[in-house]
Amino acid sequence: MFADVAGSTAMYENMGDELARERISKALNTLISISRRHSGKLVKTIGDEILVFFTDVDMAVYAARAIQETMEDDRSPETIGVSIRIGMQYGSAILENDDIFGDTVNVAARIASMAKARQILCTQEIAFLIKSAELSNNMRPYDRLRVKGRNEQLDIYLFAWEQEGDITNMATASSFTNPQRADLVKSLSLDYAGESHSIPTETTAYTMGRGKDCELVVKGDLISRYHARIEHRRGKFIITDQSTNGTFIRSSEGQDVFLRREEFTLFGSGNISLGKKVDLDDPNVIHFTCE
DSSP: OEEEEETHHHHHHHHOHHHHHHHHHHHHHHHHHHHHHTTOEEEEEETTEEEEEOSOHHHHHHHHHHHHHHHTOTTSTTTTTOEEEEEEOOSOOEEETTEEESHHHHHHHHHHHHOOTTOEEEEHHHHHHOOOHHHHTTEEEEEEEOOTTOSSOEEEEEEOOSOTTOOOOSOOTTOSSSOOSOOOOOOEEEEETTEEEEEOTTOSOEEEESSTTSSEEOOOTTOOTTOEEEEEETTEEEEEEOSSSOEEEEETTSOEEEESSOEEEEOSEEEEEESSOOOTTOTTOEEEEEO
16 A cells, blocks of 8 residues: 655645645654554655555555545645645565565555545455445545556546545645635636636546647646646545646735646636736636635
């Protein structure tokens, strides 16, 4: 199991190196403690993620669920503003010199990299090996993953650890990068190049980029063909960067967020710039308003 701090780049940019590193370090210690309580063995810490192995599939999933539930407790200084993404794979591995190697580890890393903040993803092997009916009932088919050296794609499952209807945010009190859990957002409008674009709540993939088939076509040397997408999820509009150069967001209060292959909940109003920092004089800047 890989458990990774999502959005760590933005944390360093917005909080500064020292505070961000302290926050991430405390969060990782919490993850390690939870894993050990569920009979997991810490292999190593790699930057802003941990690698843990278990000998019991159910305990691994219980640990992953406990991690996400704990990180939702924004009353603790160890968890405020930190979201975790988790990827798991089942199989044999090589233990050598207190490290672990093999295809199982590589696949788990790939799965963790495709997970979004607050998600738990695993392979079909884990989903089918679970003994607990409670855990098994919360497994959902999610996606397919092509792995180098394999002819067939891997079936990826999402473990739905949240109660249905729960709506949560990356949260602390009244900061732009960590908004409080708030009311449902009923509408999102984007103003670009003198035109207003209304994003409906049934949107699952509103794409922005220089590709001709994007819903919002934005030209620029640093802009990817399918640079970012917006979706409405559980009463929130979520923007996800899927570009090479990242997506920059600035609130109307002047607070900045940088995303690279990460997601963020839009709220209030502000500006979005694809591929470079927000410059209000840039004609490619997109203004957004949530209501």
